[in-house]
Amino acid sequence: MEWKSFFIPTLREPPKDAEEKSHILLLRGGYIRQISAGVYAFLPLAKRVILKIERIIREEMERIGAQEIYLPVLSPKMLWELSGRWKDYGDDMFRLRDRKNQDFALSPTHEEIITYIASKEIRSYRDLPQIWYQIQPKLRDEPRPRAGLLRTREFHMKDSYSLDADFGGLDISYKLHKKAYERIFSRIGFKYFIVEASGGVMGEGESAEFMVEAEAGEDRALICSKCGYSANAEIAEAVPEPEDGGDEKRIEKVHTPDVKTVEDVSSFLGVSKKRIIKSMLLIKKESVPFMVLLRGDYDISEAKLVKVFEKDIRFATPEEAVNYLNASLGFIGPYGVKNMKIFADESVRDIKDGVTGANEDNYHIKGLSVLRDIKIEKFVDVRRAKAGDLCKKCMTPLEEKKAIELGHIFKLGTKYSLPMNAKFLDKDGKEKPIVMGSYGIGVERALAAAVEVFSTNNCMKLPVSIAPFEVEVISIGNENKSSEIVKQLKEKGIEVLYDNRNVQPGVKFFDADLIGVPLRVVVGPKGLSKGTVDLKILKTEEVVELPLEEVSSKVKKLVEEEKNG
């Protein structure tokens, strides 16, 4: 492919409204253009990468016996009402009405349609197991699209769904997917790791995420370097970083004018965040208030909250705080509260000399001893674990990594088959619900993640497995020689991008760095006078001088090596 007949609108200057590396590089390399917030056009280079990622995914899905299907974007409301997600999905789901006033969701995921089809078509245990997959555009009205392709509102997902007769079958389908995902991410070249994860809106069963460490990642994973435990910070279980809870004192009310946050209280009173007790007012089923206490150095995990208190909960409004506790949200606390249950995160158990809101605006209480002064309904785990917490299995301090989620596998169980009536007749003639799993990989995010982890800030670098071309040949001056090399490379089945544009060499080098083709052959007068060309390997930044006649076999060898891992 000649550069001049290929549309690669590189940008000389870094774009103004991009911050993350992959976002900047994908814009600069002419891979993508934004059409709206979180909505992108994929230009020819990006499309080539995406087709390669999809091919790897297809090959590995077929290898585990998955069958490719294709489901629509438009999904009738009725199916989402059966599953309960017409409501649960909230604003994250795009919705529309057609010309006949029928309501549709733009499918953010396809459990509902899959379960609907299964309910109609699967009759007997003989029809099971099934694994169905698709590579299909998903639409999600993300509140905060960010970082280019890392979080978008429209993207392709490889989503697959397993249908089994029992949980033993689901185990097998789940493990097959795990294996397929390991192969997919290895073939792309990722050093991924696998963490325990939360089901989110998908369900409450076992679930794992495939992650790759990256500064731009918005996920946090906690890892135990000793025993190998790893989990998404949202759900990681850990022993709180130990802290002396102080000695018991008398309770004292202190004036803290306009001092509301943990940070403010800590500095105003000169007390460690670990002695501050955050009080959160929550409402269950729209009307039952309850309080949750958390040590000041932790954040709440919403995933854990939902797990402990189930899904019909929400944080109270400022008005409700005044209503139930006579104070603004920044000044509420458990002391003296009798009109609601109080739950405490394990992290506050040992606090004997603590600070908390006084249920009176502009006042806090000092000297609070949790076990002495508060009637705790139950100790729970609702905190987001963090670096320094101790591994529950081996008490080693955990490390925290910023990471990008590459894939997610879920055991759904019967969460969808029961309400949607997807049943089959078992060997014993009994009607049973189909046991399901759901598995996803974001296609464009894999591209963005690859750019994040393999590139430098100024040079896009893509692995051979998914790069738009395997080698770029830059001709400087002698087009006969370079055309000959291009021909030889093509004869060996190598995908070549040939830059023989009539522009300055500097422009060609600059552009080459922007588009990240992993191998680069420079055919210039200096080398040619000795019968050599320069081969640059972007990954290692190594430059090798090669005799003309060795170029194609050397490139072929490098490509093969990289592809075979």
Add this chain to the structure above:
Amino acid sequence: MEWKSFFIPTLREPPKDAEEKSHILLLRGGYIRQISAGVYAFLPLAKRVILKIERIIREEMERIGAQEIYLPVLSPKMLWELSGRWKDYGDDMFRLRDRKNQDFALSPTHEEIITYIASKEIRSYRDLPQIWYQIQPKLRDEPRPRAGLLRTREFHMKDSYSLDADFGGLDISYKLHKKAYERIFSRIGFKYFIVEASGGVMGEGESAEFMVEAEAGEDRALICSKCGYSANAEIAEAVPEPEDGGDEKRIEKVHTPDVKTVEDVSSFLGVSKKRIIKSMLLIKKESVPFMVLLRGDYDISEAKLVKVFEKDIRFATPEEAVNYLNASLGFIGPYGVKNMKIFADESVRDIKDGVTGANEDNYHIKGLSVLRDIKIEKFVDVRRAKAGDLCKKCMTPLEEKKAIELGHIFKLGTKYSLPMNAKFLDKDGKEKPIVMGSYGIGVERALAAAVEVFSTNNCMKLPVSIAPFEVEVISIGNENKSSEIVKQLKEKGIEVLYDNRNVQPGVKFFDADLIGVPLRVVVGPKGLSKGTVDLKILKTEEVVELPLEEVSSKVKKLVEEEKNG
């Protein structure tokens, strides 16, 4: 692939709510399931076909130098306002608001996004020409989804767009597409024909449709067997079927109680439809009424109406008829009308003894002579041509064919680049608008059309080029022998579906007819006793008895022959 590990939910009974052959067969063969009106799920067999169609399309698009891209479903309102189509598209376009109250279209086509990208990225004549294509889901809120995949609300389109510096360049891009489309449809196996077409909402430039004759087709094409003229009936130009217009008579008002339609008037008064003058009341720019006259045996062509009177026109409401003409729509006519212009289709020119509405409910007028009695503003061509009309070029009677539209190519010219400001600097340093073309193929419709034209009512038949498998092997009794044949076929690179299910032979044959794999090998006890198997070629319904050792080479030969046309 073994049938038992593949999801093929065939239906023993014809489905109740399907009428067209392809719809019935695709449901019965377990290819598709309906999710909502005009919205389908594509099951594994259909997905395999679609991937093959897409591969053929990709190869032929790449061959003309087209570059693959991918554009989003979500398309911001602003772009459609620039082109004017936010309004023009009407109810056919799905629209939604996101969580931030921004308006989006779900792109029914992508001229706007393409032109937007071109306006940002194309600077110079050196950046031209470009051909960009994608295979992407389109959403259109069709008023009447019909016939399974023939007219749906969500489908994939290969849409491509050419960008050129001038109309000469557009000519070349248009011809390249024509060539590519010829190759694509030939490779699938269609006996297509090409007709002149209307641009519809796309534009007013030259445009052609690729069609295939089919009873289920909703398009009508008019063809001259002598000179080769062919056009969509909507825009075909032809000389009206000649008819004696009668001799001049005196005008007479006749009582025609509740007799409104051409059919009714014709039988009530015992007069040929060709002597009846249909009068249509139209409104231009929301307030200017005008009348169009048409011979009773013709239908109006809306495409021609728009071409003659431009787009700001609509048919009058019943209230407006009363308002302007003091009569219901069934009784309006041109005689005595002074408050509006009257245009006449050429077909009424020679009527000397005609019948038309009297502008009084329940009355018509007889003895109307068009040239004598009516002030005609202008004679125009707004009728839908029909079989028997004469070819304008050679006066041969035209034939009319029912057909399915497979593809459509348009010269857009500067219709989008001008309002959306997509300009480039030409060699002479002058800013000029980019000259564009737009080209589409419906992917799923190609599948449905293939089923329509190649299948019988009870047996799906697909060409080897796109069939989900090339050969089906049915084992009856002896699984060792049949597995061996399957192995030999696979070694030759043949795609085999192997039916070794533990069901009655009758079920296997029945199912085989439903799914339409083009070659069928039956390994049964009768043949095996002689060392032979039966090979059925679905296309010709020929059955050949073959020695075991010749099966794989014979199948290979047939597959190759079919693929190479």
